[in-house]
Amino acid sequence: MEILIPGLILVALMVWASTRIKRNAAKAFEAEHIEGVGFELEKPDGFLNRIDARDGYLFDAYSKEFGTGSAAELRLATAVVFQSDNSLHEAATLEQTRLSNSERSEQFELDGSDCIIITGEVVDEGQSFDVSEKVISRDGQTFVLRIEALKGQPTDLQRKIEQMLLSFGPK
Numbered sequence: 001m002e003i004l005i006p007g008l009i010l011v012a013l014m015v016w017a018s019t020r021i022k023r024n025a026a027k028a029f030e031a032e033h034i035e036g037v038g039f040e041l042e043k044p045d046g047f048l049n050r051i052d053a054r055d056g057y058l059f060d061a062y063s064k065e066f067g068t069g070s071a072a073e074l075r076l077a078t079a080v081v082f083q084s085d086n087s088l089h090e091a092a093t094l095e096q097t098r099l100s101n102s103e104r105s106e107q108f109e110l111d112g113s114d115c116i117i118i119t120g121e122v123v124d125e126g127q128s129f130d131v132s133e134k135v136i137s138r139d140g141q142t143f144v145l146r147i148e149a150l151k152g153q154p155t156d157l158q159r160k161i162e163q164m165l166l167s168f169g170p171k
Contacts, residue, residue, distance in 0.1 A: 029064050035171055039081055039136070039143045042167035044160035047079065057082050058143070063157065067150045071127045076157055077149040079164060084144055088137035091144060092116040095133050113138035113170045122148065132161060138170040 031045040036058045043049055043061060050060045059081035067074045084091040088107070096102045099120025107116050118133040129148040136143050145168040147161050 034059060036081060038083070038138075038141055038171055039145075040167075040169060040171045041081070041145065041164055044163050046157070046160060047077070047164075054080075059145075063149075065157070067127070071150055074125065074127060074150060076153050077147060077161060079145065079147045079161075081143060081145050081168070084135075084142040086142060088114050088116060088135060088142055091137075091142045092118060092135045095135065095144060095146070096120070098122065099131055110136065110169055117165070121151075124148075127151075132165050134165050134168050136168070136170055143170075 028048055029046055032043050032049070034041050034043050034049060039058065041059070046064050047061045048064065050062070054060050057080045059079070061079045062075040063077040065076045066072055067076055084094075086094060092104060096104055096118050099118065099122055102118060102120030105117040107114055109115070114137045116135045118131075118135070120131050122129050122131050128151045130151055130153070132147045132149075134145045145165065147165060149157060149161055153161075
């Protein structure tokens with residue numbers, strides 16, 4: 001009996017802690033508004049924003065889901081934002097040259113910034129990825145949002161990628 005009461009208290013604390021951890025982990029994958037240095041975007045649900053972005057990236061996120069088959073170790077999608085030292089057209093041309101089957105949209109204006117959207121494909125780790133990039137330039141600064149998704153991703157993920165791409169803009 002003397003062991004039963006502390007044991008029940010310990011079990012109750014473990015259940016409480018486990019529930020809190022699960023709730024906080026689920027919140028990390030919820031949609032949120034991200035404001036970075038010189039840019040902002042809407043991160044859709046199902047993506048996790050890394051707190052310590054990899055070197056050179058102002059924003060770094062990945063999807064909750066993984067690929068299947070030979071791509072089971074890879075995330076379905078990743079998204080990064082980085083600042084380019086090049087002008088809008090130079091940055092767009094550099095990004096476009098690394099892609100195969102690439103297409104480039106006409107330059108357009110968004111909230112006083114010049115933008116170009118590039119789509120294409122890239123092969124990495126033996127897997128083929130659809131790539132969507134948005135290059136924006138404002139006040140001499142050029143930012144690039146690059147989203148890479150495994151080929152054949154679900155329609156829901158495509159919608160989320162388009163949402164993130166459209167929401168990316170200058171701050």
